[in-house]
Amino acid sequence: MHVTTRRLVRPFLARPLAQTLTRLAGATILLLSLAHRSEAEIRPQGGVSGTESGFAVVGVDVIPMDRDQVLENQTVIVIDGRITSVGGADETSVPDGLSRIDGRRRYLMPGLVDLHVHVRRPDEYLSYLAYGVTTVMHLGGSATRGRQLLEDRRQITAGELLGPNIYATERVLDGDPPVASGAYSLASPEEARRTVAELAAAGFDFVKIYNNVSLPVFTAIVDEARKHGLPVFGHVPRGFDPLAAMREGQNAVVHTEEFFFTYFDGPRSTTEMDRSYVADRSKIPALVDVVFANDVAIMPDLSFTFTNLLMWDSLDHLWMDAELSYQHPNTVSDWRSFNINRREEIENFVVRGQWKYELLQELTRQFQQAGILQVIGTDASLPGLFPGKAAHRELTELVKAGLSNFDALSIGTRNAGEFVARYIDEKARFGRIEPGYRADMVLVGENPLADVRHARLVEAVAVNGRWVERAELDRQRSALATRYRTLTEVGEQVDAALADNGQGAAVRTVLSAHADDGEIAATIEQRINSTGYAAAAAGELERARRILEIGTELFPTSANAWDSLAEIALMQGDRRKSIEYYRKALEVDPDFTNAVEQLEKILAEGPV
Numbered sequence: 001m002h003v004t005t006r007r008l009v010r011p012f013l014a015r016p017l018a019q020t021l022t023r024l025a026g027a028t029i030l031l032l033s034l035a036h037r038s039e040a041e042i043r044p045q046g047g048v049s050g051t052e053s054g055f056a057v058v059g060v061d062v063i064p065m066d067r068d069q070v071l072e073n074q075t076v077i078v079i080d081g082r083i084t085s086v087g088g089a090d091e092t093s094v095p096d097g098l099s100r101i102d103g104r105r106r107y108l109m110p111g112l113v114d115l116h117v118h119v120r121r122p123d124e125y126l127s128y129l130a131y132g133v134t135t136v137m138h139l140g141g142s143a144t145r146g147r148q149l150l151e152d153r154r155q156i157t158a159g160e161l162l163g164p165n166i167y168a169t170e171r172v173l174d175g176d177p178p179v180a181s182g183a184y185s186l187a188s189p190e191e192a193r194r195t196v197a198e199l200a201a202a203g204f205d206f207v208k209i210y211n212n213v214s215l216p217v218f219t220a221i222v223d224e225a226r227k228h229g230l231p232v233f234g235h236v237p238r239g240f241d242p243l244a245a246m247r248e249g250q251n252a253v254v255h256t257e258e259f260f261f262t263y264f265d266g267p268r269s270t271t272e273m274d275r276s277y278v279a280d281r282s283k284i285p286a287l288v289d290v291v292f293a294n295d296v297a298i299m300p301d302l303s304f305t306f307t308n309l310l311m312w313d314s315l316d317h318l319w320m321d322a323e324l325s326y327q328h329p330n331t332v333s334d335w336r337s338f339n340i341n342r343r344e345e346i347e348n349f350v351v352r353g354q355w356k357y358e359l360l361q362e363l364t365r366q367f368q369q370a371g372i373l374q375v376i377g378t379d380a381s382l383p384g385l386f387p388g389k390a391a392h393r394e395l396t397e398l399v400k401a402g403l404s405n406f407d408a409l410s411i412g413t414r415n416a417g418e419f420v421a422r423y424i425d426e427k428a429r430f431g432r433i434e435p436g437y438r439a440d441m442v443l444v445g446e447n448p449l450a451d452v453r454h455a456r457l458v459e460a461v462a463v464n465g466r467w468v469e470r471a472e473l474d475r476q477r478s479a480l481a482t483r484y485r486t487l488t489e490v491g492e493q494v495d496a497a498l499a500d501n502g503q504g505a506a507v508r509t510v511l512s513a514h515a516d517d518g519e520i521a522a523t524i525e526q527r528i529n530s531t532g533y534a535a536a537a538a539g540e541l542e543r544a545r546r547i548l549e550i551g552t553e554l555f556p557t558s559a560n561a562w563d564s565l566a567e568i569a570l571m572q573g574d575r576r577k578s579i580e581y582y583r584k585a586l587e588v589d590p591d592f593t594n595a596v597e598q599l600e601k602i603l604a605e606g607p608v
């Protein structure tokens with residue numbers, strides 16, 4: 001169906017793409033690879049200025065999500081970012097000065113919410129909005145990314161940047177040694193308290209704990225977080241009673257599969273896995289009781305497990321997915337190198353995945369029956385989980401698990417609003433269409449209460465009271481895709497040059513062809529970096545070092561390039577050169593945390 005709504009906003013300011021060049025420091029995206037990255041970014045064009053303070057959607061069928069119902073032929077009025085009135089179209093008059101949007105024969109539902117994402121770059125915001133996801137929660141990444149998200153949030157709220165509402169933490173909190181790459185490694189309660197206090201002072205919304213946190217560290221984290229009014233979300237620590245974490249104050253478990261690996265003793269390793277394992281379902285009621293009694297919220301994240309099952313079978317569906325063209329080439333190359341179905345013991349992964357999947361479906365049903373607060377969290381954009389689209393896979397998965405369409409949509413909308421109000425911001429009101437609520441809404445072509453897949457038929461979104469039509473999102477996303485094709489081609493040229501025995505001159509030729517394009521330069525730098533790390537991971541340290549030397553030669557002012565070379569030199573046992581390169585990194589960027597930490601470590605080991 002073609003949408004003929006009146007244009008509300010002025011055309012988005014045309015700005016050159018690639019305005020911002022941000023370099024990520026140190027180890028970055030969780031769980032992906034050891035490659036350091038330097039990433040260039042395209043920022044969704046915002047800049048809706050103007051005097052219009054609101055709009056009215058007229059004649060629309062509203063899905064308010066307070067209960068399983070459709071209110072037909074309504075007028076919804078939005079002023080200053082809030083829904084101010086919802087009433088029958090015939091009785092409701094639209095105040096002067098508000099734009100009118102024709103909503104007839106369409107459905108207006110609350111915006112979807114994905115409370116477990118890892119934002120890699122701001123251009124992903126467009127994909128969230130294109131799929132009707134108007135709020136995301138970032139569950140950890142690099143320190144640089146975390147700070148960037150706080151700034152993005154400021155710009156989004158000010159209308160300077162187009163994107164979803166954001167809640168965020170910074171790096172995750174892990175024990176010593178950490179399992180998560182890029183995590184804070186907390187060896188003592190004192191260290192835990194200091195780190196939590198710093199995160200609170202920096203303006204983050206919560207802390208996230210990871211597998212290897214010890215009980216004393218965990219207790220300190222919770223206690224310190226309480227003092228600063230921060231909730232504690234995360235995995236279930238592996239080293240102590242999984243129910244103790246919830247009794248001690250963990251507020252949310254960010255994937256139900258945590259219970260498979262802890263409470264249900266599911267095999268953590270796939271080598272020598274006992275194929276006679278059976279999850280003891282008689283233990284479920286006791287788990288449900290503890291989750292309920294301690295007000296713990298749950299992210300079923302069935303889509304993560306299901307997506308992995310698909311990927312173990314074949315990756316073809318990913319490479320054929322039309323969404324792939326909207327993913328940055330660095331994301332695509334991460335996904336390719338992750339290549340889940342090349343794992344050894346693939347059979348065991350599949351068998352364990354199936355055990356897990358069936359248990360998660362059962363737990364999702366039982367948590368739902370018990371009235372436990374469940375919310376959508378997908379782990380986008382980990383491999384196979386497309387930003388925005390993943391939330392729709394989760395909706396479908398919830399229905400496959402046996403939940404009603406209304407319950408699935410509640411988990412994707414209303415429950416998330418309750419989650420944020422309960423743990424993060426008691427004044428937050430979103431996830432429903434009723435007066436006083438934040439105007440986060442999606443206009444869809446068919447009734448999602450009849451089939452949750454209809455929620456994909458996004459024709460427009462309202463985010464924080466800003467109305468954005470699908471055509472505008474499509475226009476910006478297709479500009480992204482064009483840009484990404486160029487970056488991909490350059491990347492392939494760099495690969496060819498490096499494959500040719502790592503010739504710096506050949507890469508320099510590619511670089512000089514795009515001398516004035518900062519983003520392409522950053523792509524080349526990133527490509528050199530990741531190729532170097534890939535060589536190191538394959539045990540070819542000499543080749544890795546030669547490639548990363550080209551990186552420092554072409555990008556002498558990049559701290560990350562020096563940092564990477566230093567790391568490989570250290571892997572080769574060349575402490576003297578490693579120190580020299582880390583010092584170079586600090587020369588060009590005195591705040592480059594990873595180099596500071598690594599230098600301290602090396603020097604602590606004694607004289608060179």
Ligand SMILES: [Zn+2]
Nearest residue numbers: 116118139379
């Ligand atoms: Zn995650």
